[in-house]
Amino acid sequence: MRRKEIIVGLDVGTTKICAVVGEANNDRIDILSVGRAPSKGLRKGVVTNIDMTVDSIRKAVSDAESNAGVEIRSVYVGIAGGHIKSFSSFGAAGIKNREVSELDIEKAIEAAKAVYVPLDREVLHVIPSEHSIDGQSGIMKPIGMSGVRLETKVQIITGAVSAVQNLIKCCEKAGLQVNDIILEPLASSVAVLSEEEKEHGVILVDIGGGTTDITFYDKGALRNTTVIAVGGDHVTNDISVGLRLPLQEAERVKREFASAIPMGDEKDEIEIKVAGRDVQLIPKQYLTEIVSPRCEELLNIIKGEIERFGAYELAKYGVVLTGGASMLKGLDTMTEAMLGLPVRVSGPEGVGGLKNVISDPMYSTGVGLTLYALENHGEKMVYVDLFTAIMDRMRNWVKGVFRKKELMTIKT
Numbered sequence: 001m002r003r004k005e006i007i008v009g010l011d012v013g014t015t016k017i018c019a020v021v022g023e024a025n026n027d028r029i030d031i032l033s034v035g036r037a038p039s040k041g042l043r044k045g046v047v048t049n050i051d052m053t054v055d056s057i058r059k060a061v062s063d064a065e066s067n068a069g070v071e072i073r074s075v076y077v078g079i080a081g082g083h084i085k086s087f088s089s090f091g092a093a094g095i096k097n098r099e100v101s102e103l104d105i106e107k108a109i110e111a112a113k114a115v116y117v118p119l120d121r122e123v124l125h126v127i128p129s130e131h132s133i134d135g136q137s138g139i140m141k142p143i144g145m146s147g148v149r150l151e152t153k154v155q156i157i158t159g160a161v162s163a164v165q166n167l168i169k170c171c172e173k174a175g176l177q178v179n180d181i182i183l184e185p186l187a188s189s190v191a192v193l194s195e196e197e198k199e200h201g202v203i204l205v206d207i208g209g210g211t212t213d214i215t216f217y218d219k220g221a222l223r224n225t226t227v228i229a230v231g232g233d234h235v236t237n238d239i240s241v242g243l244r245l246p247l248q249e250a251e252r253v254k255r256e257f258a259s260a261i262p263m264g265d266e267k268d269e270i271e272i273k274v275a276g277r278d279v280q281l282i283p284k285q286y287l288t289e290i291v292s293p294r295c296e297e298l299l300n301i302i303k304g305e306i307e308r309f310g311a312y313e314l315a316k317y318g319v320v321l322t323g324g325a326s327m328l329k330g331l332d333t334m335t336e337a338m339l340g341l342p343v344r345v346s347g348p349e350g351v352g353g354l355k356n357v358i359s360d361p362m363y364s365t366g367v368g369l370t371l372y373a374l375e376n377h378g379e380k381m382v383y384v385d386l387f388t389a390i391m392d393r394m395r396n397w398v399k400g401v402f403r404k405k406e407l408m409t410i411k412t
Helices: 050-068 102-112 161-173 184-192 195-200 232-243 247-257 284-309 331-339 361-376 386-396 404-411
Strands: 005-012 016-025 028-038 074-079 085-094 121-133 136-139 149-160 177-183 202-207 212-218 221-228 269-274 278-283 319-322 343-345
Touching: 005 050, 005 161, 005 361, 016 050, 016 361, 028 050, 028 361, 050 161, 074 161, 074 184, 074 361, 085 102, 085 221, 102 121, 102 149, 121 161, 121 177, 121 221, 149 161, 149 221, 161 177, 177 184, 177 361, 184 202, 184 212, 184 221, 184 319, 184 361, 195 202, 195 212, 202 284, 212 284, 221 284, 232 247, 232 284, 247 269, 247 284, 269 284, 278 284, 284 331, 319 331, 319 361, 331 343
Parallel strands: 005 074, 074 177, 202 319, 319 343
Antiparallel strands: 005 016, 016 028, 085 149, 121 136, 121 149, 202 212, 212 221, 269 278
């Protein structure tokens, strides 16, 4: 990245759309402004109404422009949703000069990518997790090591073609160029997790409005990731139905009074506005009885995914909760009790600028998008056919390896 370059992360979520403007200064990001707008036209992370989504994006970007005093023309967009899937693949290559080079790694990764992917799905990321040389496994940085055969394990992350295409169309209609599409759990992990946590084993649980992203790191590498279509909005809906409240009032009640577990004040009375006008008093216990079962359901799903990952024995640093819905009172305590792992709640870290503003966990993805772009994109790229080009990049993109043009130069 060029010094003092402006990088904008666009978190297109189910509950809110957030535009985070960062200024790159070498390997550092200073946050200049944050723009927010209610998200309309999305459900569980997927666009359901293009016009409404475009309008929400425009409002968030306009808000960010006004606060930062800059014109936003391009963004790095986060993608999530229940359509996201990941799986492991293996590839191998002969070591050309008996010493592992970048070219050998790329050959092994290309072999790992040679797997069947349904026509309605597209590869978003191909991320190397570990390597082995002549049967010696667990190698994280093989360059320079000697051997005959290199084997590489990768995580291949895919999404629905239609979901990606519609997201790009919404950004284009809002007058924005999309520099890249980035999986939101990867972005959040950059903003929230430390290198020590990734090295010794950690599970990131990002609870948004419509989805919950689960990501497992060990030995410094991504081991598994998944997105489940349950989030904070489901708690809001339960409150709305259980207490017969409009959604807006149910959201207010959740933020001000709700807790995942009894907090010792269950007999206290809280005010609710029925039909948006009539004020009533109800025991706080009623609210807890509605919220707690939904939280238990979500945590049981998360527990099942952690077991599927095989992460229980490896996650020495336990679970890190982030995302707007992670701020629900008592959720961290319930998570620790149900999962049997250490738990902490965290917002974005490691950035400058508006630290106090963006420390809230709801901004983890937006800030993470700017950090991920800084780490993984060496230069801006401009395309004529944007959708085709981004799809092309997602097919060929591999973290930490040369671009094809450089590869052709090496072969020549």
